[in-house]
Amino acid sequence: MKFDLLTYLFEIINFFILLWILKKLLYKPVISVLKKRKEYIDTKIREAEEAQAKVEKLKQEYEKLLQDIENIKKAKLAEITKQVEEEKEKLYKQMKAELDAEREKFLESLQIEKKEVINEIKEFIINYSLQFVSKILVKVSDENLHKNLFKLALEAIENLPDEDKKSISEELKHQKFILIETAYPLTEEEKNKLKDLIKKEFGIEVSIKEEEKKDLIAGVSIHIGSKLIDLSLEGQLSVFQNIMRKKIESY
Template identity: 25%
Template structure:
């Protein structure tokens, strides 16, 4: 158990060489690697953290944007709905206006039709009544229609109430001394004198007589003096018939607008309305022969009454 001093020195040298070698090849690189790795991991963690914060920030931003977008969307949707409603209202208004225009047009055309019908009816009634009257009068009396008319007129004058007579006298006195006598046909002198004498009798004076032929009267006689008019003519009767017919028609037409549908659902119901109108016109057209009959039946008693008078 000796100490070999050479070995001791050699081992010391060996040891320090080993120290140097291991420092060079082991500790330094390994420690460096550890440090580098730790730094790398630390930086990676830092990066990750930074990314996380960024991601969170972005998430918040995204959420904000999303919210904003939702709000915008809602706003736009509301706008669109409002616009649509407005447009709808506009369209409905337009449709209503159109419907109203169409209705007024329809009314106008109906009125025109009515007028035409009235005219036709009046014409036909006149003709019919005149023909019937003439025929009846001819059948009934040997005298001519004009003579009969004058007779009736004279009778009227004579039978007229005192108030009426007074009116005639007043009218005569305030105005000119002439009396206008209008007839559908030329009066024979006998009848003219009859009229003259009757009027003279009523007035008590002898006024100037002016005899005039007016074919529009159809049949009958009219006595005019300074705004006062005394008349008996077929034209009068015809106008009364015409009045009654036109009143009936008017009543019928007035009922129609009430039955007309609302403007809102006009478009839907328009065809129906048209159909109704058509039906009505048909009915009216059908009315004509009825009216004819009616007029004939109506006019006959009048004439009868006239003849009886």
């Protein structure tokens, strides 16, 4: 085959002409289409990335919202638990205070009842003892015992303190009499002894008002002015009763 240079050059020229034609007719449109396609794809990718970013942001916001809700729930639960515990403690203290008050009230009432019962027992013992002693004294008392008690009454007048004697003397200056309560009638001798003793000790002559009282059992109760000389068995029983009551109440 014979090599033809002109043909070869012509082919080369045709090739470049074809390239130029392709460039003019196809390359720019294709490039434009590809560019637009690329821009479209880039836009979609960017939109997808933005959408993904929004989704990620929404996801984070949602997770934060869930965490906030959980924190609020825990805080509220803790607050409610605290309120419940405080209310329980308050109710417990209130119930304890009420129970303590009721217990104290019950113990006080029990103590009062106990004291009342003890006092009743003490009073019963005192009264029973006095009744017993009184019955014995009634049986054993006689006029001789009465006379001995009268003598003791005279001795008691003699042994009065000087200060008492002075005040009684002033009273007798205006009163001019003494009252004597007696279990047995006084003899004239006893009356005279009493008058003489009053004149001796107080320097005043007096009359005697006599009242017979059987409930004195024996002995006398002499009223000299505002002073009482009680040497009756009934009076001594009263003294005994007071002593006995003090002794019993001390236990």
